[in-house]
Amino acid sequence: MHAKPGTDLHIPDSCPVTGPHLHSLGPCDCVTSSPPLIVHDSDTLSGMIDPASLPDDPGCYLFSDEADAILYIGKAKNLRKRVTSYFQKTDHDPKTRNLIARVASVSIMVTNTETEALLLENNLIKKHQPRYNIDLKDAKRFAYIELTKEPFPRIGFARRTSTADATYFGPFVSAAERDALLRVIKRVFRLRSCRKLPKRACLRYHMKSCSAPCIGVISEEDYHTQVERAATLLKGKGGELLTSLRLEMAECSASQDYEKAILLRNQIGAIEHLTERQHVERPKETDQDVIAYTIADDTVFLMVFSVEKGLLSGKQEYSFDNREDFFEEFLVQYYADRTPPAELILPHDVDEALSGYLAEQKGRNVQITVPKIGEKKKLLELVEKNIGQAFLKNELKVKDLQAALDLPDPPEVIECFDISHLSGTSMVGSMVQFRNGVPDKKNYRRFKIRTIEGIDDFASIAEIVKRRYHRLLEENTDLPDLIIIDGGKGQLSAARNVLQGLDLAIPVIAIAKREEEVYVPGEMLPRKLDPKGMALRYIQEIRDEAHRFAIAYHKLLRGKKMTERKSGSR
Numbered sequence: 344m345h346a347k348p349g350t351d352l353h354i355p356d357s358c359p360v361t362g363p364h365l366h367s368l369g370p371c372d373c374v375t376s377s378p379p380l381i382v383h384d385s386d387t388l389s390g391m392i393d394p395a396s397l398p399d400d401p402g403c404y405l406f407s408d409e410a411d412a413i414l415y416i417g418k419a420k421n422l423r424k425r426v427t428s429y430f431q432k433t434d435h436d437p438k439t440r441n442l443i444a445r446v447a448s449v450s451i452m453v454t455n456t457e458t459e460a461l462l463l464e465n466n467l468i469k470k471h472q473p474r475y476n477i478d479l480k481d482a483k484r485f486a487y488i489e490l491t492k493e494p495f496p497r498i499g500f501a502r503r504t505s506t507a508d509a510t511y512f513g514p515f516v517s518a519a520e521r522d523a524l525l526r527v528i529k530r531v532f533r534l535r536s537c538r539k540l541p542k543r544a545c546l547r548y549h550m551k552s553c554s555a556p557c558i559g560v561i562s563e564e565d566y567h568t569q570v571e572r573a574a575t576l577l578k579g580k581g582g583e584l585l586t587s588l589r590l591e592m593a594e595c596s597a598s599q600d601y602e603k604a605i606l607l608r609n610q611i612g613a614i615e616h617l618t619e620r621q622h623v624e625r626p627k628e629t630d631q632d633v634i635a636y637t638i639a640d641d642t643v644f645l646m647v648f649s650v651e652k653g654l655l656s657g658k659q660e661y662s663f664d665n666r667e668d669f670f671e672e673f674l675v676q677y678y679a680d681r682t683p684p685a686e687l688i689l690p691h692d693v694d695e696a697l698s699g700y701l702a703e704q705k706g707r708n709v710q711i712t713v714p715k716i717g718e719k720k721k722l723l724e725l726v727e728k729n730i731g732q733a734f735l736k737n738e739l740k741v742k743d744l745q746a747a748l749d750l751p752d753p754p755e756v757i758e759c760f761d762i763s764h765l766s767g768t769s770m771v772g773s774m775v776q777f778r779n780g781v782p783d784k785k786n787y788r789r790f791k792i793r794t795i796e797g798i799d800d801f802a803s804i805a806e807i808v809k810r811r812y813h814r815l816l817e818e819n820t821d822l823p824d825l826i827i828i829d830g831g832k833g834q835l836s837a838a839r840n841v842l843q844g845l846d847l848a849i850p851v852i853a854i855a856k857r858e859e860e861v862y863v864p865g866e867m868l869p870r871k872l873d874p875k876g877m878a879l880r881y882i883q884e885i886r887d888e889a890h891r892f893a894i895a896y897h898k899l900l901r902g903k904k905m906t907e908r909k910s911g912s913r
Contacts, residue, residue, distance in 0.1 A: 397423035401460045401696075402453040403467060406475075409447040415475040417668070418464040420457045420696065436641065438666050442475045457696030458703060464672075465679045477663045477672055487511040488525060488577060490534075494563060495556040496570050498525070498534045512577035528576065529553070531610045532569040533561075585611060630684035633719075634674075635726040637735070641665045644734035645673065648726050649684070658726075662734065671697055678704050686710040688719050737780025740877040744825075747878035748863065748870075750850055754825035755779050758811070759885045760838070761829040762792075762803045763893035770795065771900060772807035773893035776823070777885050789896045804828060805837040812845055828853040829886050835862050854886050 419425030489501040489509040533554040547553035554561040595604035636645035701709040714720040764770040772790035835853035853862040860869035872879040
């Protein structure tokens with residue numbers, strides 16, 4: 344890519360598409376660059392760019408700001424049409440409009456094919472990490488099961504797979520399934536889980552869940568046989584392992600080695616039971632990735648289900664800002680560092696160039712399926728259902744709470760107050776804030792009770808509620824959509840009187856701990872909420888967090904007082 348006029352131009356040491364240059368052969372001919380198109384007024388971009396100066400070739404375009412920082416990198420089948428579309432269209436989403444407003448120059452890099460443009464785009468994004476490109480970070484890190492590469496390998500959990508000193512299996516989406524699998528493997532194959540080999544047998548050996556290589560009960564060769572069997576099971580090849588174990592059991596029975604035959608029989612039974620729990624019938628024994636997404640409030644919520652040898656092996660969750668062409672950009676980045684499966688099951692068609700890119704990453708063609716009916720369509724719907732559970736459950740519980748309390752608007756911002764004390768000493772208050780279903784910890788607040796002597800929860804609640812909202816009114820700051828008080832009718836009445844004195848009409852409720860009763864102003868009896876419903880559970884979640892935060896502050900102050908007393912007595 345050429346620098347702006349007046350700066351030195353350096354030939355890159357390597358081509359972003361084909362790798363290191365052979366300088367003796369001259370410049371790489373798969374990518375050519377052109378000088379940036381300088382734009383002095385971003386409001387008149389459409390008039391500043393001459394479409395005739397842009398080629399009709401495939402390639403990449405780079406938008407930069409006035410400081411020459413790259414804002415966005417994109418690829419195009421036709422650079423002229425794609426780049427000019429940014430400045431001629433008027434119906435862009437807010438993110439794209441913000442991007443265009445900051446663009447001061449446009450640079451292009453021409454490639455021979457659109458597939459080369461995809462490769463180049465991915466490498467440039469990884470190198471420059473532009474602000475407006477997708478920041479592809481996994482929304483959740485799942486645990487793996489690891490087998491170390493020691494003389495007597497250890498089995499356990501791992502959150503990261505960066506070391507080469509172990510073999511990793513996973514990731515595992517369900518902690519319950521992961522734990523169940525690990526328990527079975529430890530019990531069946533009796534592998535060690537200790538960090539260091541002890542000098543004498545531990546309790547696990549006596550419970551028959553470890554073969555005790557530490558004291559030489561099992562040879563290294565026999566131990567490795569068990570490790571290989573465990574690895575076979577973890578790879579999803581339970582059928583192969585069962586066939587092998589059944590043959591060995593028959594041989595042991597024939598040679599009257601009944602003790603070993605019984606051990607093998609128990610292993611077979613445990614593996615069969617585990618396989619019944621994990622197995623998902625699939626029509627083909629191919630590896631597949633099932634990818635679906637939904638868009639809510641201009642945010643993309645996307646999920647990838649990985650199916651290996653007919654078994655659902657894991658899922659990964661992502662969320663990022665919605666923008667044009669986000670899906671293809673995601674696929675390019677996602678498969679840049681991992682081998683694509685034999686088949687991709689997607690919600691809609693993608694560009695043909697992406698098929699070429701995936702084939703190049705894998706070394707052979709990747710089948711792209713957009714199912715309309717049948718088993719694969721059900722898999723796609725399953726991913727969509729999981730997206731709802733993983734990402735949209737917070738939105739659902741906010742709406743459920745609105746309905747349960749008959750609120751006019753969704754309670755997107757909720758503040759909850761609690762009081763903590765020990766026999767009337769070190770009385771403190773806490774306030775936690777939940778925003779769109781999740782804690783917003785930067786807006787948590789702690790209060791020392793200033794005006795109350797002794798034990799008076801009602802007056803203490805009144806004090807901290809008044810201090811909080813008097814300050815928000817002074818600062819002209821946004822108010823919450825709902826206030827929750829940890830307590831009963833008395834605490835609710837105290838908070839409500841304060842709000843009326845401040846001329847605030849914020850909805851307020853209280854929840855009493857003992858019976859988990861919810862009190863609403865103007866109602867004689869507590870309102871009955873479904874004990875298993877999302878609304879009550881959400882209220883409890885917020886109340887419990889306020890209680891935890893208050894107790895933590897109370898303990899902190901008590902600890903400081905005890906330290907001061909000890910210092911004073913010296």
